[in-house]
Amino acid sequence: MPETRPPVSRYRAARTMLSFAWAADRRRTILSFGLLGLEALAGSVFALWLKLLLDGQLGLGAVGMAASIGGVAALSYTGSRVQATLQDRAKHLVQLRMLDLMGRTPTLEIHEDPRHLAQLEAFRLEGHAFANVFPSLIQAFATVVRIVTTSLLLVSVHPLLLALPLFGAPMLLLSPMTSGLFYVGVLRASVPQRRSEHLLELTATPGGAKEVRLFRLRAELLARFHATHREIRHIHHSMQVRAGLIGLAARVLFLVGYVAAIAFVVDRAVRGEATVGDAALTAVLAGQVLGLVTGSAEVLQTGLKALVAASRWVYLHDVFTRARERIDPRAVVPSRLTEGIRFEGVSYRYPLAGSDALHEVDLLLPAGATVAVVGDNGAGKSTLVKLLAGMYLPTSGRLTVDGVDLAEVDPDHWRLRLSAGFQDHARFEFVVRETVGIGDLPSVDDADTVAGALGRAGAVDLLQSLPDGLNTQLGTAWDGGVDLSGGQWQKLALARAMMRTSPLLLLLDEPTAALDADTEHQLFDHWTAAARQLQQSTGAITLLVSHRFSTVRMADLIVVVDSSRVVEVGTHAELMARGGLYAELFELQARSYR
Numbered sequence: 001m002p003e004t005r006p007p008v009s010r011y012r013a014a015r016t017m018l019s020f021a022w023a024a025d026r027r028r029t030i031l032s033f034g035l036l037g038l039e040a041l042a043g044s045v046f047a048l049w050l051k052l053l054l055d056g057q058l059g060l061g062a063v064g065m066a067a068s069i070g071g072v073a074a075l076s077y078t079g080s081r082v083q084a085t086l087q088d089r090a091k092h093l094v095q096l097r098m099l100d101l102m103g104r105t106p107t108l109e110i111h112e113d114p115r116h117l118a119q120l121e122a123f124r125l126e127g128h129a130f131a132n133v134f135p136s137l138i139q140a141f142a143t144v145v146r147i148v149t150t151s152l153l154l155v156s157v158h159p160l161l162l163a164l165p166l167f168g169a170p171m172l173l174l175s176p177m178t179s180g181l182f183y184v185g186v187l188r189a190s191v192p193q194r195r196s197e198h199l200l201e202l203t204a205t206p207g208g209a210k211e212v213r214l215f216r217l218r219a220e221l222l223a224r225f226h227a228t229h230r231e232i233r234h235i236h237h238s239m240q241v242r243a244g245l246i247g248l249a250a251r252v253l254f255l256v257g258y259v260a261a262i263a264f265v266v267d268r269a270v271r272g273e274a275t276v277g278d279a280a281l282t283a284v285l286a287g288q289v290l291g292l293v294t295g296s297a298e299v300l301q302t303g304l305k306a307l308v309a310a311s312r313w314v315y316l317h318d319v320f321t322r323a324r325e326r327i328d329p330r331a332v333v334p335s336r337l338t339e340g341i342r343f344e345g346v347s348y349r350y351p352l353a354g355s356d357a358l359h360e361v362d363l364l365l366p367a368g369a370t371v372a373v374v375g376d377n378g379a380g381k382s383t384l385v386k387l388l389a390g391m392y393l394p395t396s397g398r399l400t401v402d403g404v405d406l407a408e409v410d411p412d413h414w415r416l417r418l419s420a421g422f423q424d425h426a427r428f429e430f431v432v433r434e435t436v437g438i439g440d441l442p443s444v445d446d447a448d449t450v451a452g453a454l455g456r457a458g459a460v461d462l463l464q465s466l467p468d469g470l471n472t473q474l475g476t477a478w479d480g481g482v483d484l485s486g487g488q489w490q491k492l493a494l495a496r497a498m499m500r501t502s503p504l505l506l507l508l509d510e511p512t513a514a515l516d517a518d519t520e521h522q523l524f525d526h527w528t529a530a531a532r533q534l535q536q537s538t539g540a541i542t543l544l545v546s547h548r549f550s551t552v553r554m555a556d557l558i559v560v561v562d563s564s565r566v567v568e569v570g571t572h573a574e575l576m577a578r579g580g581l582y583a584e585l586f587e588l589q590a591r592s593y594r
């Protein structure tokens, strides 16, 4: 199951865990160690002052006790404040590193492989365990200090009393088993848990909320939600009962040792071999041993959780490293295209899929061409576009740019040379200037460039209709923010793709699907003209995926994809003359408009 601990060595996980925690805040980490050590020391000798008081050494006992109480209070207050800050810093670091790793991972593999996704999701939920590594290590250190001082004091009463901690050992040894049961519970409940989140999401998102009302699904969703939660509760309850029974048995065993230790010292006191102070000291220390054992079990469990989180991190990091392994610093994309982009026997299969999404594609996209890709839903068009954008590496075969293997080119460098607009674009809820300008970060503050990109995306009217023009905040969740229609959002995404004025490759994967056919036609007409101008200088290629044949027919080259294969390639005239799939699809669409 993907949610279990990923297969990475514990040594690497432990090293990662420590380096993460150490990097969060070194100064406070050292300070915490010191404060907790002192606090543990001050707390442990408390029983000694009590014994001195009971044995008649009133002065020393009273001063010592006052110092212990005052010391523990001051140290624990300061220590907890330092630790709270330390935890905040560690959480921040975890989020920062995660954002950085996700952003730097060159392909979409992490986001689309269910095995990676499960680890990513679990890390997102459990990553905070990292934040507890140092506090719990510090706690472990303080526990060791307490164990040493408590043991010394027990020996001072009678060496046999050292057997008392042994009665607590099962409690400690069984704690990984009880936390293991907790993990099994989480694992079993993860499916209904995801279902309940999906149900909530359905009612919370605008699209879902609309259909819930339209189809009167409220009662049905509520019933499913209740049933799901009953299932989750049942799973957790049965695990809790089992863990509870194990914990209870271990505690009963300790209780036996506790009663025996006190009976032993009371008996010695009755016989005059020990003082009343010794009996009181033993009672207090025996209580402390219980606290120490349960404290150690908690520390152990926190450590194990952090180790699992660290294993997930190492796993994800390995995915990232593997994705960059093929990069060859000598493989550089030329500044202008002369031959073009070539698919050489390229196949791509999605992780865990049973068949190829693209199968053995041989194709040349000539330098300077405008290319249209057509085909039925699910044929493989978007996969082809994402391979060109370097979002996936071919499962077999090569994609070359003027002879340079794209798999060896640093994706960051390749992406500087391309621009793209997608149908499933992101909705960046920034001010309009930024939402569009981030298509070319160095120009994000250049209002003229942004306005130019909006012009090339046919979005001048949209800009004029916005209350604050380029400074309009987008998204109603923000103060003064406005929402846009689906088509308007798409125009902004398109404008983002237009920010780079001379990319080597402009990829447009149905970026105009939400716009009317006329607008799409005009835009493509305009881009084709612009591409022809660039043809001489950079040999740039413009590739458009579209279902509208009125637009497609304008392209220099049309690529027809059917059931994962490229089945026809040519100009509109050539493909019509051939009378194959393209001609058939074209006729079908033309007939429906007549």
Ligand SMILES: Nc1ncnc2c1ncn2[C@@H]1O[C@H](COP(=O)(O)OP(=O)(O)OP(=O)(O)O)[C@@H](O)[C@H]1O
Pocket (backbone or CB within 6 Å): 112, 350, 351, 353, 357, 375, 376, 377, 378, 379, 380, 381, 382, 383, 384
């Ligand atoms: N992330 C994914 N994981 C697994 N399979 C996928 C994934 N994305 C697409 N597929 C599958 O790959 C095949 C090709 O999908 P692709 O999105 O390339 O088709 P398309 O031609 O762009 O379709 P459409 O016109 O509907 O956008 C389909 O069978 C689809 O189910």
